[in-house]
Amino acid sequence: MTYTPKDATPATAAANREAVSRYDMDDRQDFADADRGLIAPFPDRLYGADGRILFDPARFDYLAEDAPPPDTVNPSLWRQSQLIRKGGLYKVVDGLYQVRNNDIANLTVVEGEDGLVVIDCMAAVESARQAMAMIREHVSDKPVSAVIYTHTHVDHYGGVKGVVDPADVASGKVPVIAPGTLASFDKHALGENVIVGNAMSRRAAYAFGSLLDLNASGCVSCGIGIASVPGVTISYISPTDPITRTGTTRDLAGLTFEFLYAPDTEAPEEMHIWIPELAALTCAENANHSLHNIQTLRGARTRDARNFARYLDETLERWGDQAQVHYGPHTWPVWGNEGVVTLLESQRDTYKYIHDQALRLANKGWTPLEAAEEIELPEELGRKWFNRGYHGTLHHDVRAVFTKELGMWDGDPVSLHPHPPVETARRFAALIGADRILAEGRRAFEAGDYRWSAQILHTLVFAEPGNEAARHLQADAYEQLGYQAEGPQWRGIYLTAAKELREGVQPAPFATASSDTVLAMPVDILFDFAAVHLIGDKAADADLRVDFRFTDLDETWTMRVRRGVLNARRGAAPETPLTVSGPKAALAGVLLRPATADRLARSGAITLDGDPSVLETYGGLLDEFDPHFPIVTP
Incomplete structure (x- = not known):
């Protein structure tokens, strides 16, 4: 049975109205920047080989720029999603172009004297192919001279076969440049997405809202890109030209590309790129219009927040006084030296603050959850839109620092060898009584205390999975938590949890372990x-x-x-x-x-x-x- 999402409760509507005071809603510079340089919007829907619609710009019309935030969406997330709705082919500066928001990630093209250099390839062959068709129509029909992967995540290499013919790579005609040794890049790109791919795909479907409808009661965006699309083709071509040392350069299509090797940051292998002739810089995903994940909710190796800060600072040292534009593999660019420096310095200090304050409290004996409830960014950092939690969140990033530096145990003996969830739930249900747990869950829900309502009802749902009253009440609590969440992944997880409780387990919409990635291992x-x-x-x-x-x-x-x-x-x-x-x-x-x-x-x-x-x-x-x-x- 399919259920219609419920409205926001008065408590949620009030919470979202109150949240506006925490944000600088009068700052509209991002909207001008997201529109800047538009050459052409997407010409049409994007279809798969089977004729199914994979992407339709009109499906996001509910995010119109003049539409006020509804009660069912946190106003900060609504604003970010309105920005991400803006898509098409853009000129960043002379010679540098991006196709944005027909996919979760961007495709960047640098036009040189005799060829095109493609930086990151989106997640899917279909969207990358559409992006290249727009480049060919509006910019240049020069051949692809090189492909660059900035790091090892699937949304940056998955569309490569929509960009370049594998035969041209195999023959040596087109190099594929990537950070790390060739074996290391393959290991992390393929191993991370395949060896734990079944669990990661399932969790990603929740986090990225792939099982939700696209509307104000479901998935509004992925926070750093348009909503992920199930059923696309994910491809892979192994790199042929490794970058393992900062200062390495390549002459590509008549332009200089200088690399800063930044391993163990947002990905195990990652690099920043400087093009001096264009005064153009990208820090890959180490600098975004969003706080990033120190630990992804889909599941991946925990990252090093200190390294984010370290390599951003090194980038500022090398090119901070020269850079005139920063473009990323997600969201929109930042123009002007002052704007670029402000972005990099602020994001550097945000990651350093999270790292240092988490470990300060750890050294005082605080547990991860206690520290996450306590730490807030200073106003100068926290009020910046690009430091808001549209991908990572401050709360789970603080906990991730503990995981990275101290491991999975929180230091409390009670959590050292607890009973598994079902056994714990049965014992609590037997002790407290199902009726009392349900009554407390209902009381908390009616009081707008949705965190406690979901938590106490979890006990009953795990002790008595067939208890429909408990399942539906917990679904209601998760739904309201989703409506209030600023982080789109938290929203996706809460709302998909509500869907599972109401409708049963939903089929997985995609798998990272595609045949292409398995065969490339x-x-x-x-x-x-x-x-x-x-x-x-x-x-x-x-x-x-x-x-x-x-x-x-x-x-x-x-x-x-x-x-x-x-x-x-x-x-x-x-x-x-x-x-x-x-x-x-x-x-x-x-x-x-x-x-x-x-x-x-x-x-x-x-x-x-x-x-x-x-x-x-x-x-x-x-x-x-x-x-x-x-x-x-x-």
């Missing part, structure tokens, strides 16, 4: 991906070996399953009972779906030398990942 990571599928207790007594001979790579690897773990190493092993030979794409299928081996062998795609029953035994030890697992119910 280096061989060692491919075995790591297989290893996380192994059911450890079931494989505890197994002892089996298989040699995999990758004929297109001229490599052989031995896989061994023993003591409940899967290990792999280069080289053939003596007396291995089975050798599987074939190209990497076919062997990846055998490794992850052993039951396909017989069919692949009959078709001639692979050869099996030895005892094929080893694969049957191996296949019986592998787990399957359901992308539709519940989040807010047991």
Whole structure:
């Protein structure tokens, strides 16, 4: 059954009206900057190969610039979403162009004397292809001379096959430049999105509102880009030209590109880019029109807030007195030296403040949650629109600093070895009584205390998942929390939680582990991906070996399953009972779906030398990942 979202309660409407006093709503400079340099709006809807609409600018008309914030949206988030609705092809400065907001990320093109340099490629092939078509129509039909990935996240490389022909990369005609060693970039770009891709995709669907309708009661934007689109094509081409040292330069299409290597910041591998001929600078996602995540809610490695500040300061030292524009892979640029310096200094100090104050309170014995409730940014930092929590939030960033520096335990013995959530809930429900918990949840809801209402009702929902009254009341509480949230990811999580409680588990709209990314994985990571599928207790007594001979790579690897773990190493092993030979794409299928081996062998795609029953035994030890697992119910 599909439920219609409820209205904002009087308490939520009042909270959102009161929030206006915390924001500088009279500052309209961002609106002028987001409009600046528009060459062409998006010409039409964007369709997928199956004819389905992937992007339609008209779907965001409810975010019209003159539309006042509704009671169901925090006014700060409404303002940011109105800015993000502005999209199309823009001239940033002579020779530098961006296509913004047909995707969660931007595509930037630098026009040189004899070619185009593409900086970041959006998340999807379809949106990148539309962006390049607009460049070709309105700017230049010069060939692509190089592609640059600023960092290892999928929304910056996923559209690459809509930008460049893989054959041109393979031939060396078009380099793909990226931070870190080639192996490190592949490892982090593919490993992060694939090895934990099932869990990450599920969590991302909540955080980015992919399961919600696009309206004032659902997803309004992703905060740093337009709403993510399910069902797009995510591609990957491995880098060919690594940047591992600050000061490295490349001459591309007649222009100089100088790089500042900034690892372990917003991504494990990241870099800033300076183009002196254009006086143009990007700090990738280390400087945005939003506070960033120190720990993403979708799930990724915890970042180093101190490094954000360190590399932004180094950038100011190198180019701060020269930069005339800062453009990013999300949102809109900042023009003028004063504006660029203000942005970088303020964001530097914001990340440093979060880092230092979190650790100050840690050293005084505070727990992560206590510190997050206490720390507020100084007004000079907190009132800046670009420091507001449209991607990360101050609250969860403070807690992430604790995670990065001190680990997952908060220091309180009660949290060292607690009972799991369902067992804890059952014990509390037995102690307090279901009726009393429900009554308290209702009392808190009616009082506008939605945090407590959701928290106390969580006990009852986990103790009695079939308790419809508890589920629907908790959904109501989550819904109001979503309406009040300034951070779009908090909003998305709360509103999608309400949807799951009311309607049941919703199908996952996308998966980061696309076939393109799986096939692009280096061989060692491919075995790591297989290893996380192994059911450890079931494989505890197994002892089996298989040699995999990758004929297109001229490599052989031995896989061994023993003591409940899967290990792999280069080289053939003596007396291995089975050798599987074939190209990497076919062997990846055998490794992850052993039951396909017989069919692949009959078709001639692979050869099996030895005892094929080893694969049957191996296949019986592998787990399957359901992308539709519940989040807010047991």
